[in-house]
Amino acid sequence: KNEVEQSPQNLTAQEGEFITINCSYSVGISALHWLQQHPGGGIVSLFMLSSGKKKHGRLIATINIQEKHSSLHITASHPRDSAVYICAAHGNQFYFGTGTSLTVIP
């Protein structure tokens, strides 16, 4: 069993839809990261959070430490949001989820 589980694995949405990607982890962590990976491999760090909620533009990340669960929300989704979103839990080492592949259709 993976230490970090993401759902869904694949997600297709219409432009403008509200999107939620979920991440559950089983290890003790100090921080949780949400990463965005575009085709071609480049990875961008979106959020690093250890409690509560963070917002950046149309992206919102939340974490519930007691439930060991985090969510990434995208409001008013756009085709340029199409990418793989990876959740990474930082405990005594980094544990990565397998990613959620998001496709936003115009």
Add this chain to the structure above:
Amino acid sequence: EAGVAQSPRYKIIEKRQSVAFWCNPISGHATLYWYQQILGQGPKLLIQFQNNGVVDDSQLPKDRFSAERLKGVDSTLKIQPAKLEDSAVYLCASSLGRGTHNEQFFGPGTRLTVL
């Protein structure tokens, strides 16, 4: 600010050949990471350096993989000899420090294909 640089971007080799990847982290970043990302999977940490010292190499296949960061800046990752299952994207990342409050910045990756 320049990001993490990696080269080459793509490499195709035959099995049993050797290959080396290079990473130049963001200036001033003490911590450097090498990850292996097999298609369809999340990145797997191979090795973590703090300056020129190894912090974690527990998942590095040491019989064929080696890495160094001699001056605490640039790093090289070598595979010798390569196997088919080494085909993956090799990502380098850096952060200011190793604490959990430090954000990681990723390079573009090197896509390795072993034939």
